[in-house]
Amino acid sequence: xxxxxxxxxxxxxxxxxxxxxxxxxxxxxxxxxxxxxxxxxxxxxxxxxxxxxxxxxxxxxxxxxxxxxxxxxxxxxxxxxxxxxxxxxxxxxxxxxxxxxxxxxxxxxxxxxxxxxxxxxxxxxxxxxxxxxxxxxxxxxxxxxxxxxxxxxxxxxxxxxxxxxxxxxxxxxxxxxxxxxxxxxxxxxxxxxxxxxxxxxxxxxxxxxx
Ligand code: DGP
Ligand code: NA
Ligand code: NA
Numbered sequence: 001x002x003x004x005x006x007x008x009x010x011x012x013x014x015x016x017x018x019x020x021x022x023x024x025x026x027x028x029x030x031x032x033x034x035x036x037x038x039x040x041x042x043x044x045x046x047x048x049x050x051x052x053x054x055x056x057x058x059x060x061x062x063x064x065x066x067x068x069x070x071x072x073x074x075x076x077x078x079x080x081x082x083x084x085x086x087x088x089x090x091x092x093x094x095x096x097x098x099x100x101x102x103x104x105x106x107x108x109x110x111x112x113x114x115x116x117x118x119x120x121x122x123x124x125x126x127x128x129x130x131x132x133x134x135x136x137x138x139x140x141x142x143x144x145x146x147x148x149x150x151x152x153x154x155x156x157x158x159x160x161x162x163x164x165x166x167x168x169x170x171x172x173x174x175x176x177x178x179x180x181x182x183x184x185x186x187x188x189x190x191x192x193x194x195x196x197x198x199x200x201x202x203x204x205x206x207x208x209x210x
Pocket of ligand 2: 150
């Protein structure tokens with residue numbers, strides 16, 4: 001590497017309504033306030049052509065078979081890879097609202113979709129330096145019933161998603177499971193502290209792939 005410090009790739013994962021989007025925004029804001037160069041990325045990115053197809057699928061305005069939509073979500077990450085890598089190399093820390101792990105989890109809980117098959121097209125995307133998995137207790141999940149009308153927004157799916165994320169967290173390094181029942185501020189403090197440490201740790205390390 002040249003003398004430049006690279007940014008860190010930090011991902012936040014979790015079930016719907018676990019507070020990911022709120023925490024991602026707060027993390028970026030706090031990092032910026034500390035003069036850390038940081039940016040928010042979110043998946044799916046519904047603003048691209050592929051993202052538009054995903055949006056229609058999620059709003060149940062179109063049908064796609066499980067394999068086809070899986071590859072759409074993956075392609076939506078691939079189409080951002082070059083830009084993300086360029087920003088990281090320029091020293092920008094990226095805070096990412098959902099990533100490949102959502103891709104693998106939301107697909108592999110479907111009947112006839114094998115975990116290995118779901119994992120394969122994610123290989124070669126940028127490997128996060130740190131993944132926060134926000135978890136909710138069953139009690140707290142029941143208290144956040146404000147589902148919208150989108151495809152996966154139902155209790156049965158979300159329970160499967162929560163379990164699949166936890167199973168996945170046991171097999172990976174660089175994951176931090178963060179109980180997210182607490183207040184927005186409490187959760188934020190934990191994320192900020194870990195993120196700041198990680199940013200310093202990886203600034204001279206090379207960027208890896210999944
Ligand atoms: P969000 O905008 O974060 O609320 O995500 C929209 C929905 O899409 C949410 O229910 C989770 C789901 N989702 C996110 N990423 C993927 C993915 O890569 N694959 C699949 N199948 N679903 C995903
Ligand atoms: Na959602
Ligand atoms: Na399956």
